[in-house]
Amino acid sequence: MAIKKIGLQTVKFQNPPSIISTYTIVGPKEGEGPLKDYFDYILEDDVWGQASFEKAEAKIQEETIKAAITNGNLTNQDIDYLLAGDLLNQIISSTYTARQLSIPYYGLYGACSTMTESLSLGAMLIDGGFADKVVCATSSHFSSAERQFRFPLEYGSQRNFSAQWTVTGAGATILSSTGDGPYITYATTGKIVDKGIKDATNMGAAMAPAAIDTLITHFNDTGFSPNDYDLIISGDLGRVGKAIVLDLMKKEGYDLSNLFTDCGVEIFDSEKQDTHAGGSGCACAAVVFNGYIYKEMKKGNFKRVLLMATGALHSTTINQQGESIPGIAHAITIDINKD
Amino acid sequence: MENMTNKEYQQYAEKKIPKPTYFKNMLMAFLVGGIICTIGQLIRNWLFNSGLDEKAVAGGTSIILVFIGALLTGLGVYDKIGKIGGAGAAIPITGFSNAIVSPAMEHRTEGLIFGVASKMFIIAGPVLVYGVSSSVIVGILYLLLTKGR
Amino acid sequence: MEFVRAFIVGGLICVVGQIILDHTKLTPAHILVSFLTAGVVLGGIGLYEPLVRFGGAGATVPIIGFGYALAQGAIEGAKANGVIGAFAGGITSTAGGIAAAIIFGYIMSLVFKPKTKN
Numbered sequence: 380m381a382i383k384k385i386g387l388q389t390v391k392f393q394n395p396p397s398i399i400s401t402y403t404i405v406g407p408k409e410g411e412g413p414l415k416d417y418f419d420y421i422l423e424d425d426v427w428g429q430a431s432f433e434k435a436e437a438k439i440q441e442e443t444i445k446a447a448i449t450n451g452n453l454t455n456q457d458i459d460y461l462l463a464g465d466l467l468n469q470i471i472s473s474t475y476t477a478r479q480l481s482i483p484y485y486g487l488y489g490a491c492s493t494m495t496e497s498l499s500l501g502a503m504l505i506d507g508g509f510a511d512k513v514v515c516a517t518s519s520h521f522s523s524a525e526r527q528f529r530f531p532l533e534y535g536s537q538r539n540f541s542a543q544w545t546v547t548g549a550g551a552t553i554l555s556s557t558g559d560g561p562y563i564t565y566a567t568t569g570k571i572v573d574k575g576i577k578d579a580t581n582m583g584a585a586m587a588p589a590a591i592d593t594l595i596t597h598f599n600d601t602g603f604s605p606n607d608y609d610l611i612i613s614g615d616l617g618r619v620g621k622a623i624v625l626d627l628m629k630k631e632g633y634d635l636s637n638l639f640t641d642c643g644v645e646i647f648d649s650e651k652q653d654t655h656a657g658g659s660g661c662a663c664a665a666v667v668f669n670g671y672i673y674k675e676m677k678k679g680n681f682k683r684v685l686l687m688a689t690g691a692l693h694s695t696t697i698n699q700q701g702e703s704i705p706g707i708a709h710a711i712t713i714d715i716n717k718d
Numbered sequence: 719m720e721n722m723t724n725k726e727y728q729q730y731a732e733k734k735i736p737k738p739t740y741f742k743n744m745l746m747a748f749l750v751g752g753i754i755c756t757i758g759q760l761i762r763n764w765l766f767n768s769g770l771d772e773k774a775v776a777g778g779t780s781i782i783l784v785f786i787g788a789l790l791t792g793l794g795v796y797d798k799i800g801k802i803g804g805a806g807a808a809i810p811i812t813g814f815s816n817a818i819v820s821p822a823m824e825h826r827t828e829g830l831i832f833g834v835a836s837k838m839f840i841i842a843g844p845v846l847v848y849g850v851s852s853s854v855i856v857g858i859l860y861l862l863l864t865k866g867r
Numbered sequence: 868m869e870f871v872r873a874f875i876v877g878g879l880i881c882v883v884g885q886i887i888l889d890h891t892k893l894t895p896a897h898i899l900v901s902f903l904t905a906g907v908v909l910g911g912i913g914l915y916e917p918l919v920r921f922g923g924a925g926a927t928v929p930i931i932g933f934g935y936a937l938a939q940g941a942i943e944g945a946k947a948n949g950v951i952g953a954f955a956g957g958i959t960s961t962a963g964g965i966a967a968a969i970i971f972g973y974i975m976s977l978v979f980k981p982k983t984k985n
Contacts, residue, residue, distance in 0.1 A: 406983075425983050431827040432983075522983050531824035532981040533791050534841065535800015535807045535816050536895050537743075537888070540736035547983075575724035576731060578892060584731035591719050619734050627719055656736075738889045747885035748878035751929070755877025756870050758924030763869075773960075776927065776936065780964030783928060788971035792979035805884030808895040809902060809929045810877065811964060817899065818968040822976040834976045838969070841896050845930070846965070849903045849937050850957055856911035857941030857953025 383506065386600025388593075389567040395717050396505040396513075397558025400451030401669035404443045406521065406547030409658075409666065412647045417670035418548070419446065425522065425547050433467060436520035437475040440465070440549040444480060444516050447551035458482045458553075459510035462497040464489060465518050465661050466545075467527060472518050482514065491615045492569070492690030493517040494550065494664040495709040499566035501554045502711070511556045518549035519660030528579070528695055541581040543617045543643060543659035544652075550665030552673075561676045565712035567597040571692065573705040579698055583620025583643075583656055586689040589706035590616060590624050593687060595631060597710050605635050609681040612672065613708070614664035614688030615643040617656035642667035642688075664688035676715055683714045743804055750803025754810040758783055780811055787815030792823065817841040869923050876922025880929045899930050906934020911942070936960050 944956020
């Protein structure tokens with residue numbers, strides 16, 4: 380009996396897991412952006428003494444998780460599960476991080492939706508009675524993503540205005556069966572939605588339909604209306620995707636204009652930092668949530684937030700074979716009260 | 719959303735993409751491409767004046783421009799020229815050099831064989847494939863068409 | 868005067884490339900391949916030669932000029948050595964540039980590290 384499931388795709392937690400600690404590390408560019416004061420540690424250089432960008436990304440994720448554990452006055456032995464994922468092939472950043480931590484590990488692949496994918500599953504593990512403490516983490520790195528998905532760094536090409544900038548950084552959240560909040564109260568799991576966009580320089584448009592699908596399903600399943608939230612924030616739709624969501628949600632009868640924004644839009648000053656449509660990557664939602672949103676909730680400035688990380692689940696290989704880009708969006712309700 | 723077909727959505731999404739700054743891009747491509755070609759002309763004249771024949775001048779000009787493109791790529795300058803100049807930086811032979819040098823540098827971390835050497839042609843490889851193949855076809859066609867004469 | 872002609876011819880060729888880039892979904896790699904192939908074809912039928920005479924480096928430095936050199940080489944090779952020359956001529960005439968790109972690419976990868984963009 381799925382007693383905690385409500386509606387079509389949503390889980391309502393009976394004993395909502397509490398967020399007891401977070402940590403964020405970001406690269407130098409993110410550390411110059413509008414949210415810089417919310418990040419716990421800003422790197423001076425994004426290689427961090429490592430031999431490659433991939434190794435640097437793994438180190439960033441590892442140090443982020445270690446610091447989140449230390450911040451929560453815990454040790455690795457206190458953690459029941461590590462749920463982590465990233466963008467690189469075979470999620471190497473997360474696995475090579477897990478190699479250093481000796482915590483039971485589930486590797487996840489949700490592309491840039493990984494933060495809410497891991498938080499949804501972590502909350503389910505705890506509310507299901509399978510764990511007391513879970514670490515949810517993800518990372519991305521501009522340079523490692525660039526070489527896997529796009530061009531070499533020194534190649535002289537122009538970026539489209541719809542193109543986004545992969546965030547360098549990592550975010551980690553520790554969920555606990557006990558604690559004084561904020562709490563994860565609902566999780567709406569997204570379906571793959573693919574409206575046939577093939578342009579890998581326009582991820583926002585590829586993911587927006589999934590975001591709209593998850594939002595509408597979430598409101599239907601929970602009975603919430605947009606105004607029940609202080610903030611509804613997507614992961615990395617960027618400017619193009621954000622505009623599409625606002626526009627098409629309005630046509631569906633939901634006015635989100637003063638409530639809705641996107642982590643990718645908030646993390647950079649696109650005029651000054653030349654990031655075109657905004658930030659992207661797993662770390663985009665991870666550092667904005669674990670930095671900005673969590674800290675503002677702790678201060679009481681947001682009481683209830685809907686966080687919806689969005690992912691484009693394609694690869695360059697299948698894209699070159701002519702396939703379109705499947706999108707996904709997982710939403711979680713984070714509330715400073717338990718009910 | 720559900721009543722929107724894929725085709726309708728794709729057309730709708732296309733309209734949401736901010737348009738490039740067409741005129742500025744064209745102007746910058748003109749200036750950057752023009753400057754690189756003028757430098758090429760300087761090199762040509764210099765080689766001519768040092769007494770080389772036409773073939774040696776053409777080869778020498780290419781080699782020097784390729785070197786300049788490679789060095790600017792190594793120094794981390796050519797990607798910035800490319801960002802400003804777009805096609806103006808990509809189309810001259812310095813851009814061909816950039817397309818070979820940048821992946822070679824990028825994949826140094828995977829070693830000298832599978833990294834540098836095999837990844838060197840990920841962008842410029844097609845240029846050689848199509849260029850060499852079509853030149854052979856041109857040569858053969860020339861033979862076929864002139865045979866009777 | 869020849870510098871002005873080189874500037875204008877080279878600049879205009881690049882503008883054509885930029886227009887294609889901005890109005891289609893083609894990438895710079897597509898542009899390189901199509902310009903080069905266009906150069907081979909135009910060179911093969913003798914239409915590019917006048918532009919080279921007028922524009923000098925403005926016509927030879929862009930990748931389309933590289934295609935022109937390939938076609939010229941193949942034709943000259945064919946004249947001199949028949950089929951074998953048709954095969955060898957193209958690469959012979961452009962060998963300097965290609966060899967330079969390979970050796971300098973190798974050297975640069977040993978000397979320099981790619982830098983993150985910001």
